[in-house]
Amino acid sequence: MKPILIVGGGPAGLSAAHAVAQMGRRVILADKAERLGGAPIVSGYARLVPSGEWAKDAIGGMVKRVEGNALVEIRRGTTVERFAGEPGAFVARLSSGAEIEVSAAVLCTGFTHFDSVNKPEWGFGTYPDVVTTTQVEQMFSSGKGVYCPSDGRRPERVAILLCVGSRDRQIGREWCSKICCTVSANLAMEIREELPQCTVYIYYMDIRTFGLYEGAYYWESQEKHKVKYIKARIAEVTSDGKKLIVKGEDTLVKRPITIPFDMVVHAIGMDPNTDNPALAAAFGVTLEKYGHIAKSSTYTSMSGTSRPGVFVAGAATGPETIDDSIAQGQAAALAALAAASAGGIKEAAE
Numbered sequence: 001m002k003p004i005l006i007v008g009g010g011p012a013g014l015s016a017a018h019a020v021a022q023m024g025r026r027v028i029l030a031d032k033a034e035r036l037g038g039a040p041i042v043s044g045y046a047r048l049v050p051s052g053e054w055a056k057d058a059i060g061g062m063v064k065r066v067e068g069n070a071l072v073e074i075r076r077g078t079t080v081e082r083f084a085g086e087p088g089a090f091v092a093r094l095s096s097g098a099e100i101e102v103s104a105a106v107l108c109t110g111f112t113h114f115d116s117v118n119k120p121e122w123g124f125g126t127y128p129d130v131v132t133t134t135q136v137e138q139m140f141s142s143g144k145g146v147y148c149p150s151d152g153r154r155p156e157r158v159a160i161l162l163c164v165g166s167r168d169r170q171i172g173r174e175w176c177s178k179i180c181c182t183v184s185a186n187l188a189m190e191i192r193e194e195l196p197q198c199t200v201y202i203y204y205m206d207i208r209t210f211g212l213y214e215g216a217y218y219w220e221s222q223e224k225h226k227v228k229y230i231k232a233r234i235a236e237v238t239s240d241g242k243k244l245i246v247k248g249e250d251t252l253v254k255r256p257i258t259i260p261f262d263m264v265v266h267a268i269g270m271d272p273n274t275d276n277p278a279l280a281a282a283f284g285v286t287l288e289k290y291g292h293i294a295k296s297s298t299y300t301s302m303s304g305t306s307r308p309g310v311f312v313a314g315a316a317t318g319p320e321t322i323d324d325s326i327a328q329g330q331a332a333a334l335a336a337l338a339a340a341s342a343g344g345i346k347e348a349a350e
């Protein structure tokens with residue numbers, strides 16, 4: 001049987017590649033980046049929720065497992081320009097100029113972090129101490145801990161603003177990014193642990209620490225770590241020259257609030273991968289209304305796309321957590337193997 005092509009080597013793609021190889025089948029894993037691991041590795045996440053494991057160990061371990069598998073051929077710095085044929089007999093043209101024959105494909109191409117400059121009134125790009133959750137993750141994973149980028153001092157007051165680039169119709173992003181409430185509560189607890197004198201506020205519209213995360217993150221952050229939650233509509237983030245000033249309305253008491261901080265953190269959302277139009281054209285798959293790769297069915301073929309033999313997993317389909325991306329990678333591997341086998345049976349009969 002021809003190998004299965006997996007595009008994208010983040011948590012979903014690493015999981016799909018491992019699952020296919022576990023079944024004794026060959027895999028070609030193509031990633032446009034030079035480094036495998038997807039967002040948790042390339043963007044330098046720190047401790048993951050809900051496991052508490054460091055991203056470099058947890059996802060780094062998944063990378064090593066795939067790199068060490070003789071059935072997995074890795075093509076770094078590679079995209080797919082054209083994908084022709086049918087299940088069991090596709091030909092993919094890679095950006096390296098190579099043409100490869102594969103039996104099925106799984107798109108695990110993930111998401112693009114929301115760029116906070118698209119929300120200029122909240123100070124990112126204007127004030128150096130307005131940062132993103134990704135930057136705070138990097139501060140922890142580098143071992144430096146949390147500091148104000150303007151002068152390196154440890155913050156005494158931190159505000160985390162939720163839903164930056166999510167649930168915001170004004171900037172065309174209606175979706176909830178699913179994991180940022182939980183990630184923010186986790187970062188707030190880590191800041192409090194590292195800097196016990198630091199006051200941490202979380203500004204929210206609603207809290208969506210879904211499922212079991214409610215107890216472990218929402219309540220734990222308030223009861224054990226004394227993180228303060230304010231239900232608010234934020235108007236703007238400015239500066240008085242010394243402190244950052246967060247202005248808005250407390251929507252519980254319906255009063256304006258103006259509070260000074262040393263650091264403001266944008267809990268950025270998950271945008272559709274900016275490559276999706278090009279991926280849709282190359283693979284002949286449909287995108288859903290926001291620009292994620294559309295699934296063909298919710299129940300009967302959850303890994304399917306609009307094109308038979310091309311499957312999808314992880315945040316390529318919309319905001320996803322790492323554990324769900326990994327599960328979807330396994331499911332897509334099984335679906336791809338079934339399509340490849342059906343194609344192989346047809347090929348043998350002809």
Ligand SMILES: Cc1cc2nc3c(=O)[nH]c(=O)nc-3n(C[C@H](O)[C@H](O)[C@H](O)COP(=O)(O)OP(=O)(O)OC[C@H]3O[C@@H](n4cnc5c(N)ncnc54)[C@H](O)[C@@H]3O)c2cc1C
Binds near residue numbers: 113
């Ligand atoms: C700040 C932040 C913190 C987070 N922390 C957590 C957490 O603690 N726990 C949790 O469960 N979730 C967390 N998430 C969500 C997590 O990042 C995603 O669930 C996860 O990265 C999805 O994995 P994926 O493999 O689907 O996509 P990605 O991680 O985005 O990987 C996609 C891969 O595809 C490659 N690729 C993209 N386009 C192409 C292309 N055209 N051709 C070839 N390759 C391509 C990329 O280079 C990348 O390697 C966090 C998200 C954010 C924004």
Ligand code: SF4
Binds near residue numbers: 166178181
């Ligand atoms: S998970 Fe929370 S912060 Fe993220 S978009 Fe949804 S409600 Fe907003």
